[in-house]
Amino acid sequence: MFQSVGKILMLFGALLFIFGVIFLIADKIGGKVPFIGRLPGDILIQKRNFTFYFPLTTSILVSIILTLILWILSFIFRRH
Structure with missing residues (x-):
């Protein structure tokens, strides 16, 4: 253990x-x-006194990478 x-x-x-x-x-x-935060698909809206930024593509990419890392770790530790 x-x-x-x-x-x-x-x-x-x-x-x-x-x-x-x-x-x-x-x-x-x-x-x-x-490259983080400037990917195609990230939403940026700028008005005179207002800026809205939502990193949609960046969030999806980070989610996929973390999912793969956690899947690999669970695969490695499940075998032992």
Whole structure:
């Protein structure tokens, strides 16, 4: 039992480290990841005193990526 918990904690630690590196790099290249939030299908409405932004395509893409990651993790940990 403790081995599987240890593996999960190490995996989350590695993921946090990777995301931390991505955020540090993104901060140095202008504070934004170049493709996030500017995909075709993201909704942007600008009026004089009003701006509405809804990242529809970005949300769908993030959802698909997270679903695949969680599916792979559940497949890996189900076999052991």
